[in-house]
Amino acid sequence: MRKTALIITAVWILPLIAPLTGNASSVLDGIEKKMALTRTLTADFVQIKHLAMFETPVEIRGTIHMEKPDKLAWQVQSPIAYSLIMDGETIIKKDGDTGKTNRISIKGNPVMDTAVRQIKLWFSGEYAALEQSYKVAVQSESPVTVRFEPGENNPAGRMLDEILVRFREDEKYISVIRLLETNGDTTEIRFSNIRINRKIPDAIWNPGK
Amino acid sequence: MKQTRFDIVFNFFGRHGKAVCICLFLLTAISLARTSQISFNNDVGSMLPESPAVQRQLSFLQNSDMAGTVAFSIQLPGSGPQSALLERSAAFADELANLSDITEVTTGIETMDMPKARRQVAELLPVLTDPSGHGVFERFETPKEISEQIKQVFVMLTTPGSSFVQSAVKVDPAGWSNPIFDEISRMAGAMGYKVKLAGSRFVDATGTHALVVAGTSVPVTEAEGARRLMKDVEDLSGNYPELDITVISGHRHTISNEAVIKNDIRIAMIFVTAAFILLMLLVFRSYEAILIFVSPFAAILAAVAVASVFYKDLSLFMMGFAAVIAGIAVDYGIHAYTAFKTEGYGKLKQTATLVRIASLTTIGVFVSFYTSSVQDYHELATFSIVSILLCVIVYLFIIPHFWTPATFASGGTRFLFSGKRIPPMPVLAAWITVLVFCGISMKGLTFTTDLSSFDGSSREIREAENRFHDIWGGRNTPGVVVIPGTRNIIPVIQPNQKHDRSGIMYRVPGITREGWKEYEKMSREIVDTVEGFTSLSLVWPSREHRKRNLEAWNAHWTPERIDRIISRVSKAASGYGFSKEAFSPFYEMLRAEQIRADVQMPEILRPFRDRYINDTDSKVQLLGYFDDNLRNLEKAQPILDRYDNAYIVSKKRLSRTIFQGVLSDMKKVSLFSCIWVLGLTLFFLRDTKRAALALVPVVTAVPAVFGVLSFFHIPVTVVVLITLIVILGLSIDYGVFLSSYPDKKERRPAAKAVTFSMLTTGAGTVGLLFASHPAMFVVGVTMVSGVCAAYLSAMFCIPALQEVFGK
Structure with a gap:
């Protein structure tokens, strides 16, 4: 009797699982196509970090600029002012108080390289290829919310348990991204006032000048 | 008559x-x-003068791991997904490993836990830091500098991707281990091929080619074995018609x-x-x-x-x-x-x-x-x-x-012999x-x-090599400094034995403490004068050196000094919202109570062993690499002359x-x-x-x-x-x-x-x-x-x- 119940359950569940996998792929493809239309992006953000190293959650506010293929500026206004400007090869760090800039090469720096690749990966929207190294599940279709869990051989699995990405209604960009680390730390970034395909001033990419 | x-x-x-x-x-x-x-x-080699210097260099080039390898650049023609390329090239590599003349196959590196590796190195600072580098501690000890460093840690941790640095900054908030990582980066740059990782697999910059490197027991100059090996490789490649495989190997030249x-x-x-x-x-x-x-x-x-x-x-x-x-x-x-x-x-x-x-x-x-x-x-x-x-x-x-x-x-030649x-x-x-x-x-x-x-290798081979180098680099080979790993004394541990608390010099067959000491001494002399010089000993000193470093560390970091630092760091950190325990691993590292001179080599250095240690059945050689130019050669040679049986392998030389x-x-x-x-x-x-x-x-x-x-x-x-x-x-x-x-x-x-x-x-x-x-x-x-x-x-x-x- 128990066997029969199991078989019946399996017969009912299998068709539910199968479309879900197919659905994840098509949803990611669709999002990637829409986000591919985004050449530049400027948005305000609020990042809340729950880290074991801090007594209380840390809230960061600032602006993010992105220009494809590989430029990204992370400008923080509070609690302290600083900015990080990344291109394919270097990171420029600028202290908001002193105005001092510091250039760091990504080449040959595996930790920095990994960190930058992770940032670009999640902010770029090119998620279709992630199906090879992440278990992908669509948690909600309106607004689209996708959960990524690092696969067995994915080195990111050592640091991250899961990444949750929620998209805007028009699916042209992310509205919330949430990272859950293996040590229990979490990071949530909420984007607002999103401006797509507007020219980003050159001064953003050259903070020292 | x-x-x-x-x-x-x-x-x-x-x-x-x-x-x-x-x-x-x-x-x-x-x-x-x-x-x-x-x-x-x-x-x-048999066409060249019997000069020990020439024969020694040729023998090194012919017998080193670099020469005895067969490299495969694999592409999936068309616009197939990278996953398909990786899957098919992995299948090829698996079958390649089964060939009788193939001893090992490498398709990538064992995925390294970089944050952990970074933390490991930071924890080893007491044995890795030479007393001559203690100046950085004194600069860090001022309240102003500590406050600035803690601010930088805050910035680092509030940046996306901070997960990858968090574990290391807990141990080393001042970045004292950065010079070691700079050295490791230089070593990685001297590895030869320009590879990126797709997961743990080697791919080229565009991600469209996979690299498979195979070691073989067939000497490059053995024509019969080379023919057998290449025939097997060709037959195997024939089983993968969907792949475009470029093979380069000294055996093909033979x-x-x-x-x-x-x-x-x-x-x-x-x-x-x-x-x-x-x-x-x-x-x-x-x-x-x-x-x-x-x-x-x-x-x-x-x-x-x-x-x-x-x-x-x-x-x-x-x-x-x-x-x-x-x-x-x-x-x-x-x-x-x-x-x-x-x-x-x-x-x-x-x-x-x-x-x-x-x-x-x-x-x-x-x-x-x-x-x-x-x-x-x-x-x-x-x-x-x-x-x-x-x-x-x-x-x-x-x-x-x-x-x-x-x-x-005779006909036809009369004009020459006419009158x-x-x-x-x-x-x-x-x-x-x-x-x-x-x-x-x-x-x-x-x-x-x-x-x-x-x-006189065929044009097809030269073209294949050009294609390979265009994708993977490695056209300009570095100069190599070679020093025997076994010298002066009988090896402390016999080949292939393991020791429970061993560093590299015990675990590699035949390397003696004395050998590594000489290697380190020579490397330290060379690195200041020869451009682009890298050596494993520059990041992993000899046991005696590590012991001296630890003693000097403990002499510098007295309990009073450590207490003073803890107080200053805690004060600065609280201003940015850090918890009291946030930098406990740093304080433990300063105390250096758990660390010993005979600690194991950190995980991050292990991939470099094969590159810097050339071990064969009969001998072990410790290697250093440098930019192969005449200026470097002129500077390195007088130093090498002071070491028995040490020599340079350089194409220019x-x-x-x-x-x-x-x-x-x-x-x-x-x-x-x-x-x-x-x-x-x-x-x-x-x-x-x-x-x-x-x-x-x-x-x-x-x-x-x-x-x-x-x-x-x-x-x-x-x-x-x-x-x-x-x-x-x-x-x-x-x-x-x-x-x-x-x-x-x-x-x-x-x-x-x-x-x-x-x-x-x-x-x-x-x-x-x-x-x-x-x-x-x-x-x-x-x-x-x-x-x-x-x-x-x-x-x-x-x-x-x-x-x-x-x-």
Whole structure:
């Protein structure tokens, strides 16, 4: 009797699982196509970090600029002012108080390289290829919310348990991204006032000048 | 009439003609059987002077892991997904690992936990930090600096991607381990190929090619094993038609070089055979002459068989000279035949003296090769001397018994031997002009000892390598500093044993503490003066050094000092919201209570072991890498000289060492051959003027060869120098024969014989002009230009000089 119940359950569940996998792929493809239309992006953000190293959650506010293929500026206004400007090869760090800039090469720096690749990966929207190294599940279709869990051989699995990405209604960009680390730390970034395909001033990419 | 020694020997062979023929037939049959079993090699090393410095570097290059690997660049044509490429290339790699000659297959690196690796290194700071670097601690200890550093940590942790740095900043908030990571980054940059990781798999910058590297037990120079290995690889690649696989390996060069040389020899032999047949049919017009042309081939077979008794593996390069030797040897037959057919036995006897002088001078040239330290030249000498001796015996004493005396008339060459007088002054003016022109052309002459000038691998292989390097880099190889890993004392741990608390020097077979200490000492001396120098010991010091570092660390970080730092860091950190325990790992590291000098090597350094430690069954070598340029070489060498058995492997250096070795070797060989040729010429001719005339072809051939090489922008290699010495022997033959007959009428048969000699030698070498192998081709160019110049000067300049300066 128990066997029969199991078989019946399996017969009912299998068709539910199968479309879900197919659905994840098509949803990611669709999002990637829409986000591919985004050449530049400027948005305000609020990042809340729950880290074991801090007594209380840390809230960061600032602006993010992105220009494809590989430029990204992370400008923080509070609690302290600083900015990080990344291109394919270097990171420029600028202290908001002193105005001092510091250039760091990504080449040959595996930790920095990994960190930058992770940032670009999640902010770029090119998620279709992630199906090879992440278990992908669509948690909600309106607004689209996708959960990524690092696969067995994915080195990111050592640091991250899961990444949750929620998209805007028009699916042209992310509205919330949430990272859950293996040590229990979490990071949530909420984007607002999103401006797509507007020219980003050159001064953003050259903070020292 | 009293019988001379020539008559006695000649008549002896005549009386025992049948027995002699049977003996010759048997000798040829045995030689043929023996030759079919001989193994040939095309090892470049055996063509180079036996200098320990050269052999040591070549041996390192041929036996190091770098040489013994087979690399595969794999692409999935079309726009297939990367996952499909990785899946198919992994399947290929799995099957590759099952091949009998493959010892290991690498498709990537074991995924490294970078945050953990970074934390590990930071925790090891007390043993890795040299006391000379303690200045950074003092700078950090001020409240202002601590506040600034904590701010930077805050920035770091609030940036996306901070997960990857968090564990390390807890231990090392001041970034004291950064210089170690800079060094590790430099080491990674010196790894050779430009690879990226897709998961744990090596891919190129575009992510469209996968890299598979296989180690093999087959030595690069072992042709048979290389053939087997490459056949297996080819068969396996055939099972993956969907993949575009580019293979690069030293083994492919070995196989290709062998095939190319064999093909070149075949072409040269076809040319020489065809030329011999044509000469026989068109000039001699007699089947009696057939034995003249067959004899060198039989003599070559016998000579190869004899040489194989003295030398283990015969060189294929030496065999490349077979056609040239056949061309030289047949000359004596032509002289004998021409003389015999012109005036019978008497003339043959008279010519025999000249043949004896000419062959002895030629043999003398080859004898001079024994003064060289190069085994290939010894083989060439043995092979040539035996061939020439056998041919001379056959031509003078055996085959004339089969000839019938008759009046000899040749077709097609009468213009050269007509009675028409050629005015001497224009001839001499032209001769001097040519010499001056050649002298001027020689200004542009270049000498190369680049090993690639001996590499005749097919275009397909070179193109595959270009494709590979375009994708993966690695075209410019670094210089390598080599120091023995075992020295002075018996290894503390026997090979393959493990020790529970071991560092690298215990776990790698045969490396001693003393060996690593020397390696470190040398590396520290070199790194300050040599650009781009990397060494494993610079990031992983010897046990003694680690112990000293730990003692110095504890002396610096007194409990009071640590308490002061804790107080200052806590104060600064609280301002940014850090918890009290946030930097506890840092405080523990400062106390260094858990750390010992015999700690294990950190995980991040392990991928570098194979690159920096060359361990074979018999020895362990510790390596350092640097930018291979002359400035670095000049700076590194004096340091290396202070260490026993330490040496540099550098392509640039190797080239220079080879040049010096070749030069010193060639000096010996040419001095000996010049003395021999001059001595014999003077001894036999007993007339200074005649001897000087006999040398005219020699002094013409040498500048002519250099002029032609320069004109065609062909660099002079060691092969050119060897060939020049052979030309020396040939040219003197022409000089000896033509300077012996001051009278034009008497000179005519000798002139005919020299002409036919030139044609046969030319036939033996013209084929090499079509050779694909650069060494064979350069032999062809040198021989053709040298023989032509020697012939023309002998035919026209000797009579002109005789006419001007008197007979």
